Amino acid sequence: MSGHENRLTVLTKKPALAIMIACLLLVSLIGFLVISNFRSQIALRESALNRFRLDLEKRSASLGYFFSERKYDLKTLALSREINTYFTNKALGMSERYGLKVNLFMIKRVLEKTLKQKKIQEDNIYERFVFLDSSGRSLVDTASLSSSYNAISWKAIQETGERGPHVYLGDENKNPQTFVVAPCHYKGKIVGNVIAWLDRQTLFTHFVKFAKTSGLSGSGLVNDQDQLLNPFEKSDQNFASYLTSERIAGLSKTDFSFESVLSDGKKREMLIARLPIHNLGLSFVAWMPSDQIVGTLAPWHLIAGMGSLAVFVLVGLALIIWFTAQNIILRVRFDESERQHDLLAAKNLRLKEEIQKRQEAEKELKAQRTLRMRSDRLRSLGEMAAGIAHELNQPLVGVRGFAELILYRMDNGLEISKDVIRKNTATIVEQADRMVHIINHVRLFARDADSIETSIVDLNDVVCSGTSMLMAQFNSHGVLIEKDLSPHELPVQVNPYSVEEVIFNLLSNARHSLGEKKETAGDEYRPCVRVITRKLAVNGSDVVTLKIADNGTGIPGHAAEKIFDPFFTTKDPDKGTGLGLSICKSIVESFQGQIQFDTAENEGTSFEIVFPKP
Amino acid sequence: MITAINQRQYSLIIQQNPIAASRCHSLVSMMLCALILAFSMPGTQAFGGDLEDVLKAGKLRHLGIPYANFVSNQGDGLDVEVMKLFANYLGVKYEFVESSWSNIIPDLTGKTINPNGSEVEVTGSSPVRGDVIGTGFTVLPWREKIVDFSTPAFPTGVWLIARADSALNPITPTGDILKDIEAVKSGLQGTSVLAMKDSCLDPALYHMQETGAAVKLFPPERDLDEMIPSVIAGSVDTTLMDVPVALIALERWAGEIKVVGPVSLQQEMAYAFDKSAPKLRAEFEKFFNACKADNTYHGLVNKYYPTVFSYYPDFF
Numbered sequence: 001m002s003g004h005e006n007r008l009t010v011l012t013k014k015p016a017l018a019i020m021i022a023c024l025l026l027v028s029l030i031g032f033l034v035i036s037n038f039r040s041q042i043a044l045r046e047s048a049l050n051r052f053r054l055d056l057e058k059r060s061a062s063l064g065y066f067f068s069e070r071k072y073d074l075k076t077l078a079l080s081r082e083i084n085t086y087f088t089n090k091a092l093g094m095s096e097r098y099g100l101k102v103n104l105f106m107i108k109r110v111l112e113k114t115l116k117q118k119k120i121q122e123d124n125i126y127e128r129f130v131f132l133d134s135s136g137r138s139l140v141d142t143a144s145l146s147s148s149y150n151a152i153s154w155k156a157i158q159e160t161g162e163r164g165p166h167v168y169l170g171d172e173n174k175n176p177q178t179f180v181v182a183p184c185h186y187k188g189k190i191v192g193n194v195i196a197w198l199d200r201q202t203l204f205t206h207f208v209k210f211a212k213t214s215g216l217s218g219s220g221l222v223n224d225q226d227q228l229l230n231p232f233e234k235s236d237q238n239f240a241s242y243l244t245s246e247r248i249a250g251l252s253k254t255d256f257s258f259e260s261v262l263s264d265g266k267k268r269e270m271l272i273a274r275l276p277i278h279n280l281g282l283s284f285v286a287w288m289p290s291d292q293i294v295g296t297l298a299p300w301h302l303i304a305g306m307g308s309l310a311v312f313v314l315v316g317l318a319l320i321i322w323f324t325a326q327n328i329i330l331r332v333r334f335d336e337s338e339r340q341h342d343l344l345a346a347k348n349l350r351l352k353e354e355i356q357k358r359q360e361a362e363k364e365l366k367a368q369r370t371l372r373m374r375s376d377r378l379r380s381l382g383e384m385a386a387g388i389a390h391e392l393n394q395p396l397v398g399v400r401g402f403a404e405l406i407l408y409r410m411d412n413g414l415e416i417s418k419d420v421i422r423k424n425t426a427t428i429v430e431q432a433d434r435m436v437h438i439i440n441h442v443r444l445f446a447r448d449a450d451s452i453e454t455s456i457v458d459l460n461d462v463v464c465s466g467t468s469m470l471m472a473q474f475n476s477h478g479v480l481i482e483k484d485l486s487p488h489e490l491p492v493q494v495n496p497y498s499v500e501e502v503i504f505n506l507l508s509n510a511r512h513s514l515g516e517k518k519e520t521a522g523d524e525y526r527p528c529v530r531v532i533t534r535k536l537a538v539n540g541s542d543v544v545t546l547k548i549a550d551n552g553t554g555i556p557g558h559a560a561e562k563i564f565d566p567f568f569t570t571k572d573p574d575k576g577t578g579l580g581l582s583i584c585k586s587i588v589e590s591f592q593g594q595i596q597f598d599t600a601e602n603e604g605t606s607f608e609i610v611f612p613k614p
Numbered sequence: 615m616i617t618a619i620n621q622r623q624y625s626l627i628i629q630q631n632p633i634a635a636s637r638c639h640s641l642v643s644m645m646l647c648a649l650i651l652a653f654s655m656p657g658t659q660a661f662g663g664d665l666e667d668v669l670k671a672g673k674l675r676h677l678g679i680p681y682a683n684f685v686s687n688q689g690d691g692l693d694v695e696v697m698k699l700f701a702n703y704l705g706v707k708y709e710f711v712e713s714s715w716s717n718i719i720p721d722l723t724g725k726t727i728n729p730n731g732s733e734v735e736v737t738g739s740s741p742v743r744g745d746v747i748g749t750g751f752t753v754l755p756w757r758e759k760i761v762d763f764s765t766p767a768f769p770t771g772v773w774l775i776a777r778a779d780s781a782l783n784p785i786t787p788t789g790d791i792l793k794d795i796e797a798v799k800s801g802l803q804g805t806s807v808l809a810m811k812d813s814c815l816d817p818a819l820y821h822m823q824e825t826g827a828a829v830k831l832f833p834p835e836r837d838l839d840e841m842i843p844s845v846i847a848g849s850v851d852t853t854l855m856d857v858p859v860a861l862i863a864l865e866r867w868a869g870e871i872k873v874v875g876p877v878s879l880q881q882e883m884a885y886a887f888d889k890s891a892p893k894l895r896a897e898f899e900k901f902f903n904a905c906k907a908d909n910t911y912h913g914l915v916n917k918y919y920p921t922v923f924s925y926y927p928d929f930f
Contacts, residue, residue: 099860
């Protein structure tokens with residue numbers, strides 16, 4: 001397991017316990033929250049009910065206050081100076097024809113003023129006032145002449161025996177009416193009544209009706225006979241009709257009552273409250289679907305929902321943790337990758353530096369090698385010098401001989417024909433051309449041996465040219481060069497001077513080996529170097545071979561593997577640089593050729609060079 | 615018209631130029647003054663002129679007496695507003711000229727008078743101070759002989775008012791006002807009744823002396839509105855009072871007074887013009903009919919006498 005993987009393992013496994021603990025704590029917390037929320041919801045339901053109850057109580061109190069105000073209004077009117085004067089004047093015996101009409105007019109004016117002034121916001125509180133005498137005769141009526149007050153039962157009012165203002169709520173002839181009656185007293189007797197009809201619209205809109213009613217909700221007033229009046233609740237008439245006097249009588253006056261009803265085919269639980277109005281025989285009744293107050297969710301629904309939500313949250317958290325862990329792992333891997341990348345970049349940089357150093361070293365080595373090669377070539381040239389001199393000497397002797405012959409005859413007055421002169425001169429020119437050729441060849445060898453330019457040449461020509469320079473020198477050392485050249489043209493794609501350098505090196509090594517063996521061998525020993533060219537077919541391909549074999553000392557076994565290494569030599573330091581064979585190998589390989597050798601100690605060495613056919 | 619101007623010039627000379635007046639001691643001045651006075655006497659009667667005179671003078675002089683809600687002490691009242699509208703209708707300025715019950719007809723006609731029952735005697739002359747009477751002026755037979763009334767403008771009558779604790783009991787209406795009047799008068803024996811001579815409350819008009827009651831005359835220089843307080847104060851047992859004032863009094867002194875019953879048939883009030891001003895009266899009739907047609911007059915009556923509609927629903 002790598003360090004990187006170890007680190008990942010630590011990262012993924014180490015916090016597992018902490019995560020488990022955190023999850024357990026989270027589960028506990030969510031459980032606690034669910035239970036707390038459940039209890040809160042229960043408390044909220046109770047609070048909503050209490051709030052609704054308080055609202056209804058407030059409405060009931062407002063109604064009580066409202067009716068109290070109205071009773072006060074009527075009491076004030078019944079005790080007004082105008083009404084009192086009427087009864088006073090009446091007691092004095094005045095008649096309507098002569099005086100009481102004034103009082104009645106004043107009473108009417110007061111009643112109309114009250115009717116006009118008493119408002120809630122812009123709505124009239126009163127609808128109508130009637131002033132009655134003790135017999136129930138209408139003396140003043142603020143309504144039009146055509147209307148009457150016979151909708152109420154005067155007898156019933158009289159029979160109540162109320163001595164103070166009182167509120168009546170009636171539903172006679174399906175015409176809900178709310179009116180306040182205040183008896184008028186004169187000298188301790190009830191002598192008349194002031195009756196005020198309350199404006200139903202104002203009363204129910206401002207005090208009874210809910211501001212926003214929907215569906216089955218509604219409200220109304222209940223009189224002392226348990227009759228419900230809600231003249232303006234159109235949307236809840238069904239339930240209102242359900243609330244019969246018997247049902248209303250059975251409603252609790254201190255707590256909510258619950259009734260189940262069918263609405264649009266669905267069973268609805270209705271919440272009903274009946275609140276007595278203070279100091280009146282009336283009650284305020286309100287009903288509303290319980291779900292509008294406490295919500296549609298039952299507690300067990302709530303806790304189930306909360307539990308599901310908690311599970312959902314936990315799963316979500318687990319996924320988040322898992323994704324986070326994955327992210328951490330990826331992050332670590334990414335960091336490791338970055339680190340490896342940096343390391344590799346550093347190594348690359350170092351490698352580049354080393355490559356640069358190596359290239360510089362190789363460049364220097366190449367320069368040195370070039371220098372050595374040139375030196376080695378110069379040495380070869382030096383060794384060629386005897387051969388070159390011999391080559392040049394022969395034509396030079398010929399030139400001198402023919403030139404002396406012509407000179408001798410001319411000096412001694414001997415006749416010399418023009419043909420002879422011409423023939424000798426032509427021979428001189430020919431020999432001179434030969435020498436120019438030799439000199440040019442040496443110069444090209446010195447200049448172009450390391451050139452990379454190649455051309456297709458006949459290997460036999462290159463061999464002849466190369467060996468001709470050394471032939472004289474080898475002969476002078478008693479070494480025979482036997483050339484066994486292919487009778488066919490052997491075209492190769494090479495630089496001929498480089499190949500000549502190879503031939504020089506191999507022949508030079510052979511001459512050295514032959515010289516060493518000659519020192520130890522007997523007289524019968526005949527040092528010989530054979531130069532053989534052939535055209536062969538190897539593996540279906542035509543190749544051209546050049547073999548240079550000597551019968552010298554051969555290469556010692558320990559040195560056989562190193563002969564192509566640069567600077568490896570078995571010669572004395574002043575006799576060799578150790579670069580000859582390595583140069584030969586590099587030259588041959590630069591022409592896609594191969595060089596190999598075969599040696600046997602004291603028997604000789606044979607080098608074979610194979611060139612591909614161009 | 616010339617005499618009116620002469621009178622005005624005379625007044626200016628006397629009131630605004632005492633120096634010039636002092637020079638009247640000279641013969642020439644005395645002659646001039648005598649001449650002016652001689653021309654000015656008949657001009658006094660002629661100045662309560664007709665429509666042309668009012669238009670030329672550029673103002674309508676309203677003769678009135680502070681009385682009930684017809685002419686109030688605050689400068690308003692039903693008749694004040696009607697006269698202001700009439701002046702506006704004529705395109706002249708309005709001027710209120712306060713008078714009294716004994717002088718108001720001389721102030722209009724320039725004649726001093728002595729009413730006697732349904733008759734009236736012209737006893738002399740007096741300055742004309744106004745063009746029209748509007749002060750809840752009841753149409754009486756003797757008045758019709760000295761002035762021209764407009765069409766009736768307001769219903770009225772005379773009631774007998776007593777203190778609340780008076781022994782007199784209000785009558786029970788019979789439906790016949792004559793019987794009611796008789797019932798009222800029959801109970802007055804031994805009581806005192808307050809009345810005002812030469813007004814609509816003149817006891818002679820209602821033959822109060824024949825009832826056996828002690829008639830007391832209220833000083834004409836005092837306001838008629840003070841008569842009921844006199845009853846409340848106990849100065850007198852009862853008082854005659856015209857209905858509009860009684861209606862106000864019943865509101866004002868509720869519980870302190872009571873209406874015993876009527877002493878007259880239904881009467882009417884109207885605006886009075888000098889008999890020499892038929893054009894002015896005719897112009898008023900046009901104006902008044904327009905006021906009634908567009909309910910302006912109804913609105914004014916409702917403003918000052920809202921209860922009167924209860925008693926006389928057919929009048930308006």
